[in-house]
Amino acid sequence: MKLENDPGIDRLDSVYIIGNGVIGKALAVALSLNGKNVTILRGSVDGAETFHKRIQVETGNGTWEADIRISSISCFERLNGIILLTNKSFGNRRLAEKLRSKVGQSPIVFLQNGLNIEDSFTELGFTNLYRCVLLATSQAAAEDKVRFRLVAASPIGVINGSEKMLTNIVEQLTTSIFSFRAEPDIQPVIWKKVISNCLFNSICPLLETDNGVFRRNEAALEIGKKVIRECLSVARESGIQLTEDEVLENVLNISALSDGQKISTYQDILNGRETEIDSMNLAIADAAERLGIPVPITSLLGTLTKTKSEIFRGVE
Numbered sequence: 001m002k003l004e005n006d007p008g009i010d011r012l013d014s015v016y017i018i019g020n021g022v023i024g025k026a027l028a029v030a031l032s033l034n035g036k037n038v039t040i041l042r043g044s045v046d047g048a049e050t051f052h053k054r055i056q057v058e059t060g061n062g063t064w065e066a067d068i069r070i071s072s073i074s075c076f077e078r079l080n081g082i083i084l085l086t087n088k089s090f091g092n093r094r095l096a097e098k099l100r101s102k103v104g105q106s107p108i109v110f111l112q113n114g115l116n117i118e119d120s121f122t123e124l125g126f127t128n129l130y131r132c133v134l135l136a137t138s139q140a141a142a143e144d145k146v147r148f149r150l151v152a153a154s155p156i157g158v159i160n161g162s163e164k165m166l167t168n169i170v171e172q173l174t175t176s177i178f179s180f181r182a183e184p185d186i187q188p189v190i191w192k193k194v195i196s197n198c199l200f201n202s203i204c205p206l207l208e209t210d211n212g213v214f215r216r217n218e219a220a221l222e223i224g225k226k227v228i229r230e231c232l233s234v235a236r237e238s239g240i241q242l243t244e245d246e247v248l249e250n251v252l253n254i255s256a257l258s259d260g261q262k263i264s265t266y267q268d269i270l271n272g273r274e275t276e277i278d279s280m281n282l283a284i285a286d287a288a289e290r291l292g293i294p295v296p297i298t299s300l301l302g303t304l305t306k307t308k309s310e311i312f313r314g315v316e
Contacts, residue, residue: 013035013036013037013081013172014036014037014038014039014080014081014082015031015036015037015038015039015081015082015083015084015172015173016039016041016076016079016081016082016083016084017038017039017040017041017084017086018040018041018042018043018073018083018084018085018086018087018095019040019041019042019043019085019086019087019088020040020042020070021086021087022138022139022140022146022148023086023111023134023136023138024040024084024086024087025040025055025057025068025138025144025146026057026136026138026146026148026177026178027084027086027111027173027178028040028055028066028068029055029056029057029064029065029066029068029177030057030064030175030176030177030178031173031175031178032066032067032068033064033066033175033177034175034176036172037081038068038069039068039069039070039071040068040069040070040071041071041072041073041076042070042071042072042073043072043073043087043091043095043098044087044091045072046072046073046074047072047074047075048071048072048075050069050070050071050072050075051069051070052067052068052069052070053067053068053070053144054066054067054068054144055067055068055144055145055146056141056142056144056145056146057145057146057147057148057177058141058145058146058147058148059147059148059149059150059177060149064177073098073099073102074098076102077102078102078103078104079099079102079103079106080104080106081106082106082107082109082169082172082173083099083103083106083107083108083109084108084109084111084173085108085109085110085111085112086111086112087112088112088274088276089110089112089113089114089117089276089279090274090276090278090279092112092117092118092120092121093120095120096120096121096123096124096126097124099126100124100126103126105127105128106128107128107129107130107161107165107169108121108126108128108129108130109130109131109132109156109169109173110129110130110131110132110159111132111134111154112276112279113134113193113194113197113201113264113276113279113280114194114197114276114278114279114280114283115190115191115194115279115280115283115284115287116279116283117279118131118159122159122160126160127160127161128160128161128162128165129158129159129160129161130156130157130158130159130161130165130166130169131156131157131158131159131186131190132154132155132156132180133154133155133183133186133189133190133193134154135150135151135152135153135154135155136148136149136150136151136154136178137149137151137257137258137261139261148177148178149257150177150178150179151257153174153179153180153181154178154179154180154181155180155181155182155183155186155189156169156170156173156180156181156182156183156186157182157183157184157185157186157187157189158186159186163182163184166182167182170182187240188240188241188242191231191235191238191240191242192242192246192247192250193250194231194280194283194284195227195228195231195232195235195242195247195284196247196250196251196254197280198227198231198280198281198284198298198301198302199214199224199227199228199251200251200254200263200265201263201264201265201266201275201276201277201280201281201305202227202265202277202280202281202301202302202304202305203220203223203224203227203301204262204263204265204266205263205265205266205269205305205308206301206304206305206308207220208266210258210259210260210261210262210263211254211255211258211259211260211261211262211263212255212256212258212259212260212261213255214251214252214255215252215255215256215259216259223297224248224251225244225248226297227297227298227301228244228247228248228251229244230284230288230294230295230296230297230298231247231284231295231298232244232247233288233293233295234284234287234288234291234293234295237291237293238287238291264276265277265305265309268309269305269308269309269312270312272312272313272314273313274309274313275305275306275309277302277305277306277309278306280302281298281299281301281302281303281305282299282302282303282306284298284299284302285298285299285302
């Protein structure tokens with residue numbers, strides 16, 4: 001269908017998923033089976049041939065599969081539909097430049113980890129920006145098969161857009177496999193997830209262990225509590241009201257649900273890929289420096305994680 005330049009449009013049947021990772025694949029299958037015209041776009045690949053690939057998603061209720069179109073952004077003059085960003089957030093600056101002339105009024109939904117990851121888009125004047133905090137886990141089972149677990153409906157909120165479009169996006173994206181909900185105040189949700197990620201994405205890789213460490217090891221949990229306290233001091237000065245108990249509860253729930261699973265940053269390090277630590281610990285540290293708040297543990301853990309990543313990637 002043709003998307004009009006009207007954020008109040010009733011239907012958005014075409015969905016473009018930028019990022020060919022495990023979350024993108026799970027979404028593509030779920031939406032395709034729900035009747036959407038889905039295309040996975042590889043954001044870092046230009047001019048590649050468009051092809052179809054059979055992708056499987058294994059859930060607790062069975063295995064689902066669909067033939068998904070795989071292409072690249074450069075193959076499209078316009079992207080008319082919902083645009084979902086599941087790529088690593090460190091690529092957002094270059095991605096915003098690529099999308100600048102292609103999206104018009106099409107809504108963009110960020111399904112990425114990190115603080116202020118949408119800044120590259122707002123600085124370039126994008127409108128219709130929405131932020132999702134994923135409450136799901138997914139990992140590769142094979143090249144074209146992922147294991148997916150829905151924890152709860154993932155909240156989506158407005159960064160720069162309308163409540164009407166937000167409602168529409170949630171309706172269009174929600175399926176029996178992967179569900180979403182509208183969140184009227186997304187910033188505290190973002191901060192709670194980012195603070196939790198500051199623990200998992202630095203302590204776990206540095207200890208070379210899985211996500212379950214915080215429910216098994218008291219020493220690791222104590223380090224995590226210190227990080228939470230530092231991050232909360234920055235959050236409060238930024239106008240975000242969260243308590244230590246609610247963040248700690250979130251960490252322990254994630255630790256229990258993903259016991260035995262390696263966090264994405266640890267997997268990236270082991271596979272010689274760049275990590276998103278700049279949008280987590282180091283983003284909190286940058287915000288803390290601007291506010292004059294000391295966060296020595298959070299900053300050190302982030303720096304060590306980034307250094308470890310660079311060593312594994314052979315970056316001098």
